[in-house]
Structures are given as structure tokens and as C-alpha cells.
Amino acid sequence: MKRYRHTQILALLETRSAIRATEAAEMLGVSVGTIRRDMAELEAGGYLNRTHGGAFAAIEGEAGFMRRTCWNRDKKRVIGQAAAAHISSGSVVFIDGGTTPEAMLPFLVEKTSLTVVTCGLNIALQLLRWPYISTILLGGEVHAESRTVTGTLPVTQLDSFGMRFDMAVIATAGISAEHGATNRMLERLALKQLVLRNSASSILVGDSSKVNCAFLGRVAPLSAFSLCIMDDDLTDEQKAKLSEAGRFEFVPLEGSRRR
Known part of the structure; x- marks a missing residue:
């Protein structure tokens, strides 16, 4: 508790x-x-x-980002591992910025001929460790606290180049059955929504602490994602309610307490 x-x-x-x-x-x-x-x-x-x-x-700036990276680290790791299992070698993948998508990266090392497009500075920097993964970082205004590229420029780039993705991994600040995936940074909504429209498949990632949190900007209803991946540190009632709104994969977390 x-x-x-x-x-x-x-x-x-x-x-x-x-x-x-x-x-x-x-x-x-x-x-x-x-x-x-x-x-x-x-x-x-x-x-x-x-x-x-x-x-x-x-939480602000560099220190705040590092704290979020550490917060719920075990949950993010199992979510990242589960998400990586849905990505095939040879794919073109959009990976959103944020600490949960970053937790997926070590599990991509065995994929071959992978191309990653991202708006996350943290994602691009981590992928430098694996130069055989082709990485494209979108340009635009840098938001220091989240280490993401925001604004209209990345949206314009996707449009002008006609970028299409086999898979998109999207992060969000809030997840609820009623309001769907929501975000507190309105300037990030347009990019997330465009990526969803331009992707053959999509995965929403977020740990259980984000359940029943709703923010001003709505990314999409949960049903808009091919799959939503979350740790299973939830009540049966919470899982049932979320599963009615979208397709969920609840990943077991060893040693977690049930409320």
C-alpha cells in the first residue's frame, strides 16, 4: 500500500x-x-x-529526469522486455521519448536490420551503444525536463518525408478506461497522434502507477492501440475495466504485492 x-x-x-x-x-x-x-x-x-x-x-531538469528513470524501474524493465518481444527484425519502428520506452532498448540488441525513428534524446543517445541499429532523431524544440523534441517541426518532418512505421511504441503520462491515453504536455500530442495514424501496429507502454490518472491532452482512446502493455500490480477490478477499453497485456512483476 x-x-x-x-x-x-x-x-x-x-x-x-x-x-x-x-x-x-x-x-x-x-x-x-x-x-x-x-x-x-x-x-x-x-x-x-x-x-x-x-x-x-x-522534479525538474536533469535531476528530475534521472529520478523518473529510477522510479518504478523494475516495472519499466518488464514492460520494456514485453514490448521488445513484439518487434521483429527488419522493422521500421517509432520509439517515443520517455523513461519507459528507454527500458525497452537493451532487449532490442538481438534484432537485426532494425531502423528506429525517435523524438527522444535519451533514446537516440542510448542507441549509440548499438551502432548496427539505424537511428533517426527528429529535429525540433528540445524540452529539457523530458529530453524530447517537441513542437511542429517533428510533425512537419514526418509529413514531408511521408514516414511510415511497422510499429510504434508510445509512452503516456496517464492511462484510464474513460479518458484513454492522456498527456500533460499539449505540444507533444500532434506527433503522437500522427505516428499512430502512420503505423501498421502500435503499443502503448506505461506502468501501473499511471492508471486512473487523466491529463488535459488526450492522445487517443485505449482501443486505438494494437496493444497496451503494463505491469500487473493492479487489482482484478482495475484489470477488467482497462481490458474492456482496450487490448491489454499485463506483465507479471516478480515479488510485487497485490493490493
Whole structure:
């Protein structure tokens, strides 16, 4: 339960600049004292800064990206491994920016004649380790916190070159049966949506901490993706609800607790 509360507190802080302990306690159904202890532990890990009565997000720039890379690392690894199993040698693949798609890269090393197109600086830099994977980095405005290329330029490049993909791996900030895949950065929506339209198959990747989080910008309904891959650290009710909205593969996480 503690891990669940921690992920939900951080998810809330992605949608606003600050949150009060009383508000978080009411939303999560626990005491204010429990939330304060949770916030103290998260502050010790560098994930937030506490204030009198609540906390505000501490994720920004280089440090913030590294924290997100470490957060839920085991979940991202099993998701990445499962996603890589759906990619065939000889494919042209779009890999979205973000820490979850990055976790997939080590599992692509055995693929041959692979071409990767990406908007993620982190993806392109990691792929330098495997020069036999042809890598194309789209150009545009760089968003430092997410290490992604955003804006209209990457969309224009896809259009002008008529790029088509055998597979697209898309990341998202929020996943819910009602709202689908959502993102808090509106400037990234157009690229994700164009890639979906130009791909023969698509995979949505996101760990279970993103479930029931909804942000302002909607990427697509869950049914728009060929497959959604997520760790199985969810209740049976949550899995059933998501599976009604889209096709899901819930990947077992060894040693995870069931809520």
C-alpha cells in the first residue's frame, strides 16, 4: 500500500504545482499522519519538497529526469522486455521519448536490420551503444525536463518525408478506461497522434502507477492501440475495466504485492 500511495502522490504532483496533505489523505483514504510520513520519505528520496501542510514537486531538469528513470524501474524493465518481444527484425519502428520506452532498448540488441525513428534524446543517445541499429532523431524544440523534441517541426518532418512505421511504441503520462491515453504536455500530442495514424501496429507502454490518472491532452482512446502493455500490480477490478477499453497485456512483476 505504501508504494501505491507514493506513486499516487507523485502522479498528483504531475498535474499541479502543489498538494495539501489533507487533500491527499482524503483522496487516498488514509490519515493525514500517514500522508505526512509518505511525503517525508519521498522528500528524502528527492522526489518532492515538503511545505507546511503539504508538498510541491521537485522534479525538474536533469535531476528530475534521472529520478523518473529510477522510479518504478523494475516495472519499466518488464514492460520494456514485453514490448521488445513484439518487434521483429527488419522493422521500421517509432520509439517515443520517455523513461519507459528507454527500458525497452537493451532487449532490442538481438534484432537485426532494425531502423528506429525517435523524438527522444535519451533514446537516440542510448542507441549509440548499438551502432548496427539505424537511428533517426527528429529535429525540433528540445524540452529539457523530458529530453524530447517537441513542437511542429517533428510533425512537419514526418509529413514531408511521408514516414511510415511497422510499429510504434508510445509512452503516456496517464492511462484510464474513460479518458484513454492522456498527456500533460499539449505540444507533444500532434506527433503522437500522427505516428499512430502512420503505423501498421502500435503499443502503448506505461506502468501501473499511471492508471486512473487523466491529463488535459488526450492522445487517443485505449482501443486505438494494437496493444497496451503494463505491469500487473493492479487489482482484478482495475484489470477488467482497462481490458474492456482496450487490448491489454499485463506483465507479471516478480515479488510485487497485490493490493
